[in-house]
Amino acid sequence: MEQNDIQNFYLNILFLHQYNIYLSLYLTRHF
Structure with missing residues (x-):
């Protein structure tokens, strides 16, 4: 369950990074 939260966290960071680009x-x- 914690790993899932961490994965979502990284996915959100990647999405925001792409959006900023x-x-x-x-x-x-x-x-």
């Missing part, structure tokens, strides 16, 4: 690419493209 897309957001920065979008911003640099428009500015």
Whole structure:
């Protein structure tokens, strides 16, 4: 059960990291 929480935590970090990359690419493209 703890391992599952840790896995979800890492998945959330990866998702946020990817989202930040897309957001920065979008911003640099428009500015």
